[in-house]
Amino acid sequence: MILTTCAACAAPLAHNAPRCVRCHTRYCNKTCQMDHWRRGHKQICKRIHRGGNAEQYYAEKKYKEAVAVAVEACAADTKGQTCYICTQALHWKTKEGLVRMCACRGTAGFAHVSCLAEQAKILLAEAEENNLDLKTQNARWQRWDRCGLCEQMYHGPVKCALGWACWKTYLGRPEDDGVRIMAMSVLGNGLALVGQHEDALSVRDAELSASRRFGITERHILIVQGHIAITYEQLGRFEDALRILKDVHCGCLKLYGEEHERTLRAANNCARNLVHAQRHEEAKSRVRTLMPVARRVLGESHSITLTMRLIYAGALYRDDDATLEHIREAVNELEDADRIARRVFGGAHPLTKGMEAELPRARAALRARETPSTSA
Incomplete structure (x- = not known):
């Protein structure tokens, strides 16, 4: 996952924390790095480097684990079906099984996570290469979040697997790249939907920090703050959540007005938190x-x-x-x-x-x- 904690002692890290020269694993300081080296990092450092360095290596590992969970969760629904994208039951390259990912009827509701990810990647790449307008790029980006046929949002283990697919696709871009920051959002949402709230909070904090450092829009910062508040809520930290949710609602009122969908969603989040409290x-x-x-x-x-x-x-x-x-x-x-x-x-x-x-x-x-x- 996003490396926001020390590999040796698990303490929170700054975005510019020192790291292993070869594989880019991050640490608090040289003491932690040497301790981790003696405790086993020496044996896997080269392997991590060959896997694309620490971030890419762990993203690939987590992606494979998430896909296996998603396929297992959908096994009863996908028996005897084929992928509507590649028309195969078993993916030709990854050998992964199918998932049931949306509300599509008939054969259109079944696919491989790899096929869905590749489709989303190609659509966004075409938009960027052809310098299409921002509205078109945003519409294509939504293919990481929802079905392109029935437009229903992905959920559960399928959403988590696509979150890891999105992150491993774009994490190699520069830290100030907007698409890389958006990939953090997709990953955080996926982790939250399968109950991995501590990991989701770590990802969301990293996203908020990057958004503020690189001057991302106020609209996106409000979204990230809302996600952090909901994660606090899931962890039982209701007062922390309510404080942020009220700020987000006020920000949405100023930015969009009271009848906008985002404002109403922010108000819903506030009300839900009040019920929990x-x-x-x-x-x-x-x-x-x-x-x-x-x-x-x-x-x-x-x-x-x-x-x-x-x-x-x-x-x-x-x-x-x-x-x-x-x-x-x-x-x-x-x-x-x-x-x-x-x-x-x-x-x-x-x-x-x-x-x-x-x-x-x-x-x-x-x-x-x-x-x-x-x-x-």
């Missing part, structure tokens, strides 16, 4: 204000609108002061939102799975409130 009244107040805006601007079936309903329902029934009507409202919200999510995104999508996880809890809370106690 058990500040339910504040969460409900925020969502009630934003819900009409999301429905008007994005529509009922948009992922942001559905996420907002999921957050609102959680704030309703989890509140210790919730009335019976509040809990019934939460169950109704979740049942309706779950039907829409299943129809639009399918049963394997994280949003639908979130509904599945929350609905039984809300129903249990309703049954507990409706059932008279034994003493009564």
